[in-house]
Amino acid sequence: MSTNQNANPNSFTDAEVAYLNEQRLGRLATTGASGEPHVTPVGFRFDAASGTIDIGGHGFANSKKVHDVAANPKVAFVVDDIATVDPWWVRGIEVRGTAELFRSGGETVGPGFDAAFLRITPRRIVAWGLDTHFFEANRRTVS
Numbered sequence: 001m002s003t004n005q006n007a008n009p010n011s012f013t014d015a016e017v018a019y020l021n022e023q024r025l026g027r028l029a030t031t032g033a034s035g036e037p038h039v040t041p042v043g044f045r046f047d048a049a050s051g052t053i054d055i056g057g058h059g060f061a062n063s064k065k066v067h068d069v070a071a072n073p074k075v076a077f078v079v080d081d082i083a084t085v086d087p088w089w090v091r092g093i094e095v096r097g098t099a100e101l102f103r104s105g106g107e108t109v110g111p112g113f114d115a116a117f118l119r120i121t122p123r124r125i126v127a128w129g130l131d132t133h134f135f136e137a138n139r140r141t142v143s
Contacts, residue, residue, distance in 0.1 A: 011051045011122050011142040015131040016093055019079070020046035020053070024110070026079040028055055028118075030068035030099075038064055043110040044077070053077060053095060053120040056109035061116035066101060069118060073098045077120055083129060091129025097122040 012020070029039045042065070044055045055077070060066065069075065080092025099118045106117030127138045 011125060012046075013127070013131065013138070016125070016127050017046065017048060019091065019093060019127075019130050021048075023079045023081070026053075026055075026077055028065060029076040029078075030065055031072045031074070032064070032068040033071035038068060040065060043113065044079075045109045047119075050119075051122070053122075054106075054109045054117050055099075055120065056106035056113040056117035058112065058114060060106060060114040061103070065118065066116065069099045069101060073100065075099045075118075075120060089129060092127070093130070094124075094126040095120060095122045096124040 024043060025041055026044050027039050028042045029037060031037050042055045043057055044053055046052075047054055055065075057063070075097065077095045077097075078092060080090065083089040083091050097120050099120050102117050102119060104115045106113050106115050109117050122142050124141050125139075131138070
């Protein structure tokens with residue numbers, strides 16, 4: 001499935017790019033043909049050249065995530081963590097957008113990953129705790 005989506009490589013701030021490059025685990029939310037939501041932890045890689053997020057894994061081509069995206073390409077992806085406990089400082093980024101399935105190239109997402117992978121093109125970005133305090137989120141539509 002290919003929709004030839006074009007992401008803006010400048011959609012993410014420098015702080016967001018640095019954070020995404022530090023992290024390796026996020027959570028992908030999809031919705032299947034039945035309308036039921038599904039959230040699962042996934043490995044990912046930020047592709048700075050295209051401004052997209054690539055998600056892959058083991059046994060990926062036959063996963064529920066891939067079947068869900070075939071039925072509905074709208075997804076949400078979250079990466080977050082606790083930077084410090086004292087003082088309490090949480091940080092993260094949510095990306096809402098569309099996912100596209102690629103049948104080859106997924107090996108670049110993570111070690112031993114399958115050839116298939118999903119590429120998320122952002123439409124909405126919400127970030128907190130990266131360059132602002134966690135309750136002062138940076139929200140914007142990017143395309």
